Amino acid sequence: MPQQPATLDRLFQALADPTRRAVVERLGRGPAATSELARPFAMALPSFLQHLEVLERAGLVRSTKYGRVRTFRLTPQPLDAVEDWMTAQRRLWERRLDQFDEYVQTLKESES
Amino acid sequence: MPQQPATLDRLFQALADPTRRAVVERLGRGPAATSELARPFAMALPSFLQHLEVLERAGLVRSTKYGRVRTFRLTPQPLDAVEDWMTAQRRLWERRLDQFDEYVQTLKESES
Numbered sequence: 001m002p003q004q005p006a007t008l009d010r011l012f013q014a015l016a017d018p019t020r021r022a023v024v025e026r027l028g029r030g031p032a033a034t035s036e037l038a039r040p041f042a043m044a045l046p047s048f049l050q051h052l053e054v055l056e057r058a059g060l061v062r063s064t065k066y067g068r069v070r071t072f073r074l075t076p077q078p079l080d081a082v083e084d085w086m087t088a089q090r091r092l093w094e095r096r097l098d099q100f101d102e103y104v105q106t107l108k109e110s111e112s
Numbered sequence: 113m114p115q116q117p118a119t120l121d122r123l124f125q126a127l128a129d130p131t132r133r134a135v136v137e138r139l140g141r142g143p144a145a146t147s148e149l150a151r152p153f154a155m156a157l158p159s160f161l162q163h164l165e166v167l168e169r170a171g172l173v174r175s176t177k178y179g180r181v182r183t184f185r186l187t188p189q190p191l192d193a194v195e196d197w198m199t200a201q202r203r204l205w206e207r208r209l210d211q212f213d214e215y216v217q218t219l220k221e222s223e224s
Binding site for chain 1: 121140195208
């Protein structure tokens with residue numbers, strides 16, 4: 001079982017939506033105010049704010065408010081957990097494929 | 113916007129659950145029958161089968177049936193899309209951090 005199931009749940013869930021991924025991509029280029037983030041999306045503001053909330057709960061973005069403007073920035077550290085999980089899986093199945101290759105090689109050698 | 117939003121949606125969604133991630137981890141070590149996959153989970157079989165369906169729809173597993181036994185195997189290629197997206201994001205924000213470092217360096221040099 002993964003070390004932090006709840007964290008990984010929240011992260012994968014947060015990334016399972018094209019709007020939220022687009023926000024992560026935008027914030028990867030630097031901080032932005034809510035209005036700027038919302039502009040590319042044909043979506044009511046309350047729906048868009050819910051997407052930002054999901055990202056904030058997953059720890060992928062943080063926001064600060066100055067006057068009436070809320071600015072969001074990416075906090076990409078939690079993505080390490082996603083990458084670590086992916087890397088662990090890749091290691092598992094690549095090791096298995098290597099073992100399969102070795103097995104096929106052994107068969108070939110015993111045939112010749 | 114990502115190239116394959118629907119595919120990435122399905123993949124991230126499939127991985128946003130600890131049972132489904134555990135199945136991916138298990139199948140990373142080799143194919144397994146439904147009953148063997150279900151054994152570690154305190155879950156009604158129909159609920160467990162739904163998890164397998166989600167993984168199959170995302171293209172992460174395939175199953176074949178011989179007699180009454182259905183065997184599942186990992187088909188990890190779709191995970192490339194997830195890794196590609198993660199890598200693209202990391203590149204974005206690391207480039208931005210580099211630019212920030214350069215900027216700080218320029219400030220330091222102009223001060224001294």
